[in-house]
Each structure stands twice: as structure tokens, then as C-alpha cells.
Amino acid sequence: MCLGVPGRITEIYEKSGMMMGKVDFGGVTRETCLDFVPEAQIGDYTVIHVGFAISLLSEEEAQKTLEMLREIDAIGEELGLYDEPQVGHGEQAA
Amino acid sequence: MKFVNEYRDAELVRKTTHEIRRVVTRPWVIMEICGGQTHAIVRHGIDQLLPPEIELVHGPGCPVCVTPLELIDKALAIASQPNVIFTSYGDMLRVPGSGRDLFSIRAVGGDVRVVYSPLDAVKIAQENPTKEVVFFAIGFETTAPANAMSVLQAQRLGLTNYSVLVSHVCVPPAMHAILGSPHNRVQGFLAAGHVCAVMGYWEYPPIAEKYQTPIVVTGFEPLDIANGILETVKLLEAGKAEVGNAYARAVTLEGNNPAQKVIEQVFVTCDRKWRGIGMIPMSGWCLRPELAAFNAENKFNVEGIQSEESPLCIAGEILQGLKKPHDCPAFGNQCKPEHPLGATMVSAEGACAAYYKYGR
Numbered sequence: 282m283c284l285g286v287p288g289r290i291t292e293i294y295e296k297s298g299m300m301m302g303k304v305d306f307g308g309v310t311r312e313t314c315l316d317f318v319p320e321a322q323i324g325d326y327t328v329i330h331v332g333f334a335i336s337l338l339s340e341e342e343a344q345k346t347l348e349m350l351r352e353i354d355a356i357g358e359e360l361g362l363y364d365e366p367q368v369g370h371g372e373q374a375a
Numbered sequence: 376m377k378f379v380n381e382y383r384d385a386e387l388v389r390k391t392t393h394e395i396r397r398v399v400t401r402p403w404v405i406m407e408i409c410g411g412q413t414h415a416i417v418r419h420g421i422d423q424l425l426p427p428e429i430e431l432v433h434g435p436g437c438p439v440c441v442t443p444l445e446l447i448d449k450a451l452a453i454a455s456q457p458n459v460i461f462t463s464y465g466d467m468l469r470v471p472g473s474g475r476d477l478f479s480i481r482a483v484g485g486d487v488r489v490v491y492s493p494l495d496a497v498k499i500a501q502e503n504p505t506k507e508v509v510f511f512a513i514g515f516e517t518t519a520p521a522n523a524m525s526v527l528q529a530q531r532l533g534l535t536n537y538s539v540l541v542s543h544v545c546v547p548p549a550m551h552a553i554l555g556s557p558h559n560r561v562q563g564f565l566a567a568g569h570v571c572a573v574m575g576y577w578e579y580p581p582i583a584e585k586y587q588t589p590i591v592v593t594g595f596e597p598l599d600i601a602n603g604i605l606e607t608v609k610l611l612e613a614g615k616a617e618v619g620n621a622y623a624r625a626v627t628l629e630g631n632n633p634a635q636k637v638i639e640q641v642f643v644t645c646d647r648k649w650r651g652i653g654m655i656p657m658s659g660w661c662l663r664p665e666l667a668a669f670n671a672e673n674k675f676n677v678e679g680i681q682s683e684e685s686p687l688c689i690a691g692e693i694l695q696g697l698k699k700p701h702d703c704p705a706f707g708n709q710c711k712p713e714h715p716l717g718a719t720m721v722s723a724e725g726a727c728a729a730y731y732k733y734g735r
């Protein structure tokens with residue numbers, strides 16, 4: 282119930298007094314209530330819970346996090362940290 | 376898919392966990408509050424990628440798991456009535472009450488329907504004016520705005536045959552209960568990303584401060600979780616009881632204002648019993664008195680139900696981070712997903728079900 286998944290808004294319209302939209306989850310489209318994200322625009326990515334968009338995803342923040350983690354990775358590489366034997370099941374994370 | 380694939384990059388996850396290995400100097404117990412994260416951690420094997428110093432314990436953030444038994448029994452009593460269409464999120468159907476579940480009510484002719492969204496339940500009420508349609512409104516802050524909106528929508532449409540059986544729970548009071556317990560083992564928290572998407576995380580600094588426990592807002596993909604753990608370990612190692620946000624693409628400090636407004640319009644804070652844990656003061660939401668017409672507990676006479684929990688089940692201790700599923704003698708033998716004794720074996724977000732499914 283709490284595993285909100287991000288999808289892309291492809292359509293916005295009004296229905297029964299609510300702001301509704303079509304959201305595409307990698308090929309599957311679902312009708313979603315957009316009342317909680319009134320600033321939403323077509324093309325925005327949003328997290329959906331039980332048929333309601335609860336948050337719009339920020340591209341800028343997403344990039345910042347990824348860059349920060351990639352940078353850590355570069356430092357680690359320089360220190361030769363990743364030469365040690367692997368632990369766990371890294372491939373499961375794919 | 377965008378905003379998903381980048382966060383499942385196995386190489387980056389591995390390197391992030393290596394970074395955790397690099398910064399950690401001593402043992403730490405970290406709790407992920409959210410059952411969705413418990414599931415993701417076990418599914419992606421993140422627990423096995425972590426250095427031995429880090430112990431993850433699993434929190435009470437599984438809505439199906441903490442819905443009190445009395446309320447499940449009330450749901451069963453309402454769903455058994457002849458003129459009722461009982462609607463619920465799918466996970467709730469197999470949750471054992473004292474002796475039976477919603478599935479078994481359906482098997483003997485009860486009209487129990489799974490809905491994806493509470494708005495679907497409102498639609499069913501519109502289409503069935505001669506029936507009473509009841510929606511089992513459970514969950515944390517994530518589902519509250521949706522459940523609240525269904526009540527407002529029913530009111531707008533003038534429906535008198537729609538009501539909700541409410542069992543809403545809130546995360547911050549549960550954190551207080553866990554950290555304030557004399558048995559507490561938790562030293563750092565991963566806060567539930569989507570709860571924070573709705574509520575923001577401004578409520579957390581006083582909790583971090585009071586219990587000297589860092590809290591990091593964390594998302595749901597493997598890289599999000601690894602990053603949340605890394606941030607928490609860094610704060611722990613630095614001795615900083617601060618609040619971090621490792622899920623900034625979806626969560627802001629203030630949270631979602633329109634959603635909070637709708638919650639406030641419909642719900643009011645109340646004491647709430649958590650299954651397996653017990654009463655936590657001011658830890659839930661119930662319907663505002665002026666919306667009593669939509670309260671299923673008022674509409675149907677379901678008082679005085681006696682509830683009985685399986686004596687074997689230790690889910691309460693698991694949900695507080697005191698025990699792990701394999702500490703339970705029933706785990707995997709008397710208790711399996713096909714015949715669960717406790718709610719944590721039912722829901723995909725329950726720790727027992729996750730451990731069973733992924734062979735921990």
C-alpha cells in the first residue's frame with residue numbers, strides 16, 4: 282500500500298469536481314487524482330498512492346543525489362577501496 | 376523507467392555500501408520504519424551487502440500489520456451483514472481476525488470487494504444506492520489524504536450510503552513510543568519517504584534531539600535505501616542527532632500542503648491501539664465528529680466484540696525492533712503466508728512475509 286511508484290503524467294482533465302489525470306507507469310496507464318499536486322503539468326513525474334498523486338518529482342534534486350553518490354564512488358576508486366573481494370549479492374540490486 | 380532505473384544501478388548500490396563500510400567504525404542498530412522499505416531491503420539483498428557492524432531492524436510501518444485486531448473483527452462483523460458491500464485494499468483480505476478473515480466472509484456469500492483507490496469505493500456507492508458501501512480506511516499518512524478525499528467526495532455527491540471504518544495511524548508518535556521504551560535498541564532511523572512526501576519532515580528534529588537519534592528521510596529504491604543508511608551512519612559516527620533528507624527528489628521539509636489540508640478537514644488526532652504493540656496516545660486519526668454520518672462504527676452496531684490474538688505470535692516485538700521473524704517459534708511452520716497467524720505474515724510489507732519469501 283505504501284509502495285508508491287513514480288509515473289509520468291500524460292493527460293490532465295477535470296472529473297466530478299476533481300483534477301484528474303492519466304499517468305503512465307512504463308506502459309501501463311492509470312487514472313489518478315491530481316488534486317494534491319495542483320501545479321502538475323503534462324510530462325511531470327509523480328509518486329502515486331492508492332490512486333492519488335502525493336508528490337511531484339524534482340529532476341534537479343534527483344540529479345544532485347545521483348551526482349553526490351557518483352562522486353563518492355570516484356573517491357573510493359582513487360583510494361583503491363573496491364579492490365577487496367565482493368560481499369553479498371550485488372547483482373540482486375539490479 | 377526514469378526515476379527508477381538510475382536507483383537500481385547495482386554498481387552504484389555496491390559502491391554506496393562500500394562507502395558505508397569505509398565510514399563505519401562500530402556497531403549500530405538502524406530501524407527502517409516503513410514496511411515497504413523492509414520489503415525492498417530483503418528483496419534486493421541490501422541487508423547482506425552491509426558491513427557486519429550495521430544491524431537493520433524492522434519497524435511498525437506496515438499498515439496492514441498494525442491495524443488492531445478489534446477493528447478487523449469489526450470489519451468482519453460489518454462485512455457479514457446482508458445489505459453491505461464491504462470494500463478494502465487487497466492486502467486486508469487475508470489478515471486474520473479472531474478466527475476468520477474477509478476472504479472467508481466472501482466465501483460464504485458476503486459482498487467483499489477489493490478496490491485500488493478509495494474513489495473506487497465511492498463509485499460503487501454511487502452505483503448501488505440501495506446498498507450500504509463501507510470502505511476500510513486504514514493506513515499511515517500516505518493513504519490518509521486519499522481516504523479523507525473519498526469522504527469529502529461522498530459528501531459533495533450527497534451520498535448517504537457511503538461510510539468508512541477508520542484505523543489511521545501516524546509515524547511520529549510510533550517513533551516516540553519506540554525510542555522512549557526502556558527496551559529500545561534503535562540508534563538511528565530511516566524515515567518513511569512517502570509518509571514524509573505527504574507530511575514533510577519538520578516534525579522530526581525535536582524527536583532526533585530528544586532521544587539523541589539521527590533520522591534520515593529515505594526512499595524505496597535500492598540506491599535510495601543504501602544512501603539513507605550511509606547518511607544515517609555518517610550522522611551516527613559524527614555523534615550528530617540531526618535530521619537528513621536522502622529522498623529530496625520527492626520530499627520537502629513542509630510536505631504536501633493540499634494533502635495536509637484535506638486530512639485536517641476530515642480527521643482529528645486520537646489515541647490508537649496498534650496491533651501487537653498496544654495503545655499509543657494520540658497516534659492515530661479518526662473522523663471529525665461533524666462527519667459522524669460517514670462513520671461506519673456509528674452506522675453499524677459493532678460494539679462489544681471480543682478479540683483474541685494467536686498466543687504464538689510475537690509480531691508486536693518484531694514491529695518494535697526487539698526481535699526478528701526467525702525468533703518466532705511459529706515462523707515457517709505453523710505460520711506461513713498461506714495460513715498466517717499474525718498480520719506481519721500476510722502483507723507484502725510485513726517483516727515475517729518478507730523474510731519468508733526471500734529465505735532469511
Ligand code: SF4
Pocket residue numbers: 687688689690693700703704705706707710711715716717718719720727
Ligand atoms: S511468524 Fe507468524 S506467528 Fe510468528 S511473529 Fe510472524 S506473523 Fe506472528
